[in-house]
Amino acid sequence: MTTTATLATSPVPKEPAAARKADAVTNLGAVAAAATSTPAVKAPAAAAVPPTPTAKRRPAWLDTLSDYAAKILPPVVTVALLLGIWELASSQAGAALPPPSKVIADTKDLILDPFFDNGGNDVGMAWQLMASLKRVLYGYSIAVVVGISLGVLVGQFAIAMRGLDPVFQVLRTVPPLAWLPIALAGFRDGNPSAIFVIFITAVWPIIINTSIGIRNIPNDYRNVARVVQLNGIEYFWKIMMPAAAPYIFSGLRIGVGLSWLAIVAAEMLIGGVGVGFFIWDAWNSSRISDIVLALVYVGLVGFALDRIVSWIGRWVARGSSVN
Amino acid sequence: MSQSFLELSLVSMAFKTRQGPFQALSGVNLRVEKGEFVSLIGHSGCGKSTLLNIIAGLYHCTSGGVLLEGREVNQPGPDRAVVFQNHSLLPWLTAYENIELAVKKTSEGKRNKAQMREWILHNLKLVQMDHAMNKRPEELSGGMKQRVGIARALAMEPKVLLMDEPFGALDALTRARLQDELLRIVANTGSTVVMVTHDVDEAVLLSDRVVMMTNGPAATIGEILDVNLARPRERLALATDARYLSARKAVLEFLYQKQLKAA
Numbered sequence: 001m002t003t004t005a006t007l008a009t010s011p012v013p014k015e016p017a018a019a020r021k022a023d024a025v026t027n028l029g030a031v032a033a034a035a036t037s038t039p040a041v042k043a044p045a046a047a048a049v050p051p052t053p054t055a056k057r058r059p060a061w062l063d064t065l066s067d068y069a070a071k072i073l074p075p076v077v078t079v080a081l082l083l084g085i086w087e088l089a090s091s092q093a094g095a096a097l098p099p100p101s102k103v104i105a106d107t108k109d110l111i112l113d114p115f116f117d118n119g120g121n122d123v124g125m126a127w128q129l130m131a132s133l134k135r136v137l138y139g140y141s142i143a144v145v146v147g148i149s150l151g152v153l154v155g156q157f158a159i160a161m162r163g164l165d166p167v168f169q170v171l172r173t174v175p176p177l178a179w180l181p182i183a184l185a186g187f188r189d190g191n192p193s194a195i196f197v198i199f200i201t202a203v204w205p206i207i208i209n210t211s212i213g214i215r216n217i218p219n220d221y222r223n224v225a226r227v228v229q230l231n232g233i234e235y236f237w238k239i240m241m242p243a244a245a246p247y248i249f250s251g252l253r254i255g256v257g258l259s260w261l262a263i264v265a266a267e268m269l270i271g272g273v274g275v276g277f278f279i280w281d282a283w284n285s286s287r288i289s290d291i292v293l294a295l296v297y298v299g300l301v302g303f304a305l306d307r308i309v310s311w312i313g314r315w316v317a318r319g320s321s322v323n
Numbered sequence: 324m325s326q327s328f329l330e331l332s333l334v335s336m337a338f339k340t341r342q343g344p345f346q347a348l349s350g351v352n353l354r355v356e357k358g359e360f361v362s363l364i365g366h367s368g369c370g371k372s373t374l375l376n377i378i379a380g381l382y383h384c385t386s387g388g389v390l391l392e393g394r395e396v397n398q399p400g401p402d403r404a405v406v407f408q409n410h411s412l413l414p415w416l417t418a419y420e421n422i423e424l425a426v427k428k429t430s431e432g433k434r435n436k437a438q439m440r441e442w443i444l445h446n447l448k449l450v451q452m453d454h455a456m457n458k459r460p461e462e463l464s465g466g467m468k469q470r471v472g473i474a475r476a477l478a479m480e481p482k483v484l485l486m487d488e489p490f491g492a493l494d495a496l497t498r499a500r501l502q503d504e505l506l507r508i509v510a511n512t513g514s515t516v517v518m519v520t521h522d523v524d525e526a527v528l529l530s531d532r533v534v535m536m537t538n539g540p541a542a543t544i545g546e547i548l549d550v551n552l553a554r555p556r557e558r559l560a561l562a563t564d565a566r567y568l569s570a571r572k573a574v575l576e577f578l579y580q581k582q583l584k585a586a
Contacts, residue, residue, distance in 0.1 A: 220411035223381055226399040228425045228479075238424060242415040 098289050106289035121273055129301055131273040136259045139198025143255055147203045151210020172204035176262040190270035201262040202255035213247025249313030256309045260302040326393055327354035329483055333387035336373055347373050349541035360516045362526035365536030371519045372487055379405050379485050401429045404476035406486040410468040412460040418471045419456040426478045446478040449508055466497035486518040523574045535577045548573050
């Protein structure tokens, strides 16, 4: 199996170590506070342990603050370091790429006014991103519906699995952009072609993960459904979807990431408004700083999309990953 | 020939395996009367769970047949509710919702919404789990989950309650408590029960008859022991009761002398 399958085995992301550590710090604080708040009681155990200076009562807000600091400081330090290295490297004479300070100076207008609209392709970053997001939304929504339906079909019926799986396994290895010329030939228009590329990119991990989730539904749940005599529709909503939800959502998460990867490349080729074309246009006019800004935005939006799907998944699948 | 409540005649079961068919059960005949509590006991792998699944309709026997009140059993249904060994509660539903899922079907046209809620609560109270009705299985202990599993099965108002090693996964103390409660519940509801177990004490304590199965392959019923102990039964009183001890000895002798199996 490929990455989709291995990712599917860990549908629920682990709690970050930093958060757990922070909890431990709070608990220690609480214990220390409890120990010092009853000094009047003369307990032999308390006498045996001499009070240490760190066991002093700490205000709660200080604990909360240190919690946040423990979470926020490491990424801030990392980003600052990377920017520093980049600044140094690009400030040399004859450097091909602009340093961060120059990027910010060059793109100040774009950053400060993301909503301008001068007509045509000359619109603010917010509109560029919106145009790309809209295509992803269309393509991805179709992929979700088609992917889950086909995944259920393939997961539930062995005959469908035997018929369709070889086709899926071959087609899913075709790189997203290879579909674009075929789509352009079929749709004779850029926009539906880009949406099609998004769809065809996102649909495979959704199909595969859904079918794995369906096949992994414990036999006990099927037996319960049979004894209770649930009909097909009831079985789908009451047993199949909740039981397979963690798998389905890991497929959805991989799918949304791939969609966002594919949209930039597709838009470079089809033109019009969109962050992909913006990058290509900036390259053609040698606005390297604009490209850097666009990359930052693309990264942030991709991160947000991933988080949103993962959050929805955790909300929907609450409880169902525990046996 | 008079008809029994539940009748198994010449039930045989063969599973397809890579090494060819495996004959699990062969020619099992059994009659269970209404209100009777029957245990199936035997060494592991003797096909007692297979037999229970055939009665449940989850498996189709390769030959022979099962009649319940004169009608052939050929698919699972709520009239033969099953208590599964590992509780099989749906983890995304609360205790109440798990029972509701099972009761909705059997209540159609029989109970309105309020009556259904009352019925679910009644069954939760029966197993003393009404306090945890809004908890999910992950928040319940093993014994509590099995209680809810029993409530779910009882709520379906089955003609026969099928139990597949219902207490097998529990610790000894919890198991004893649930056995006592099952005795009490069955005394109240008059349920007909077929229970698979590998616990000799459990079989003798709970049953009217203990059905002892021979070792597989081609397992069948070896002996049937009538347990003539008055009800209600008290665990402590029975511990020194001569009839209890002799029944217990009879089952032990069957399992460890006549059907000794190289482990």
